[in-house]
Amino acid sequence: MAALSLTTPDPAERRGRSQRIEALATLPVFFDLTGKRVVMAGGSAAAAWKAELLAAAGADVVLYAPSGEIGEEMAAVLAARPAAGSLTRLDRPWGLDSFAHAALAVADCASDAEAKAFACAARAAGVPGNVIDRPDFCSFRFGTIVNRSPVVLGISTDGAAPILGQAIRRRIETLLPPALAGWARLAATIRGEVMARLEAGPLRRAFWERFAEKALTASAPDDDAAANMQRLVADIADAKNVGGRVTLVGAGPGAAELLTMKAVRALQAADVILFDDLVSDEILELARREAKRMLVGKRAARESCRQEEINALMIRFAKAGKHVVRLKSGDVSVFGRAGEEIAALKAEGIAVAIVPGITAASALAASFGVSLTHRDRASQVRFVTGHSKEGVLPATLNWTALADDHATTIFYMGGRMAPAIAAHLIAHGLPGSTPVAVAANISRHDEMRGAGTLAELAAIVARIGVERPVLIGVGRVFLECQASEMPEYDLGSSASLLQIAS
Known part of the structure; x- marks a missing residue:
């Protein structure tokens, strides 16, 4: 059991536990604006979006904007009934008296001078302020939002790259199904029962983990979802030991x-x-x-x-x-x-x-830009272990069957056995000119790969390094890979490639 000492990495090691909290450019916080007064100044399209957003969060938005400043988008927002909160326009510019009892203050200002005046007035009144698209005059910033309310995610790039924030939002939205909103509302309705019946610690966590699995993988909760979750609470409570x-x-x-x-x-x-x-x-x-x-x-x-x-x-x-x-x-x-x-x-x-995960053979095919089952070159594909527990080639391998010119064979972890693999295949009838493809550390930043013929396999693997996790592909599907210039295929890393041509 001495080998168990390998399983307790030093906390300082890079592969151990990360720092609890890395440095933050800004602190993400969430304001409860339900029924709170929010000051809004300006009638532009940008101001219209912010006013609509603040009202959707339950705020009572008071818009200071003379009639001549109201654009088309703001007019449409004022004419529509907000989904939550309220929006009221006062036909006058903002003034020092505008900030009384406000929770937030937001403005779209035409000049730095006006922006500075608004920011200073908000600060003097003790109200957090934001001047749209003028970060130097903001005490807080709006992030890009993913709305699965009551689940709400905010994304910030600290003002450096708003388009990147929007791209991140789109990526997250594909991971969080719209049905998540219904599950989050269901969570709010059963939370009291969970708190009352399940002790804090493993029991509650066991319930919420199973709930989360349903929320992230299932469709919207149906009419029976609440009853099913209540039964789950009862089952966990009765078990007393999850x-x-x-x-x-x-x-x-x-x-x-x-x-x-x-x-x-x-x-x-x-x-x-x-x-x-x-x-x-x-x-x-x-x-x-x-x-x-x-x-x-x-x-x-x-x-x-x-x-x-x-x-x-x-x-x-x-x-x-x-x-x-x-x-x-x-x-x-x-x-x-x-x-x-x-x-x-x-x-x-x-x-x-x-x-299941993507097996290395599929990554090998992607890296070399080939199909493992090309209809004109391979009617089957075989995965073969490149070593036995004794550290040599398995004695049970049928080399006659493996030496098939109409198949693709992938040898896993076969680096040390490359000379023996080539010798056995050639001895059982596979031509030495059969194409091969070799890769190590597939899809990683230090990926290395080479291609050639079966007769050259041992030399190719030796140049890549037998100590690396090597994958060997044998078959005519790798014919084009023998060219001196092989394209680099994106597997999610900027691989530095070793090109070994025949």
Whole structure:
């Protein structure tokens, strides 16, 4: 069990727990404006948008704008009934008396002199002020908003790149279904029952995690949703002890952008994360910050945890009521020893779920810009382990079948065995001129790749480095990859590529 010492990384290490809070350019806060007086000055289109936004937040907006300053958009806003709050126009400019009893003050000013006067008057009255598009005169700024009310997200770039903020908003909106608003309203209705029946700590968290899974993956709550959630509260309250669970998560080939959304949700709901050595730092950065992270990687020729020790860790934490995420490179069901872990967990009565990931073979095809099953060159694709637990090629491989000129064969973790792989395939009839493609650290910033022929495989792998996690592709689908200039395909990283031509 001495290898377990590898699973307690120093807190100062980069792969350990991050700093609790990094430096913030601004502090995001949320104002409760329901029934509060907000001062608004100006009748422009920009002012109209802000007035409509403030009223939607429940504010009683008082607009100071003479008739001659009212533009078309402001006129339309004034004519419409706001979704919440109120909007009243006073046919006069703002003055020092305008700020009395105001919660916020917002203006669209024509000059720096007017902006400075408005900001100073608001500050003197003790009212937070914003002058539209003039950050030097603002005590607070509006962010870009994702509205799933009562879930509201604000995005700020500290005024540096508003267009970037809008792009981030669009990305978030694709991740948060509109139905989330209905689930958030349902949460408000059952919160009292949860607080009354479930003790603070694991019981409440168990409920809200399951609630969140429904909210982020299901359609809008139906008529039975409230009753179902109430039954869940009762079930957890009666159990008195919520059992832990394990989720086997595929981390993909390395780039965080290649994670599935379900994998990200699992990472953000984890209490404990047991991760492999090949899992990238950028993926770990997406995990829940409070989660305990433990490196249990297995790598050839290195000291590492035995599989039995990893199984024991998962069982121990799950029986302590924790949600354990077993984070594996690639896809958990492809050479990830998931079968052994599932069997061990089921034997202990521990619930286990699987979140698949993009396997390295798919990333290899994308990196080289090919199809693994080109209709004219390969009618099948095979995934083959490049080493056995004894550190050599598996004795059970059918080399006659693998030496098929009409198939694509991908050897996983076959770097050290590259000379033997080439020799066996050639000896069983595959031409030495058969194209091969080799890549290491696929989709990462330090990705390296090369292409050539089967006869050159050992030399290609030697130049890339046998110590790296190497993937070998063999088959005619890689024919064009032998060209001296191979295009770079975007896998979410700025890979520096080693080009090895025949």
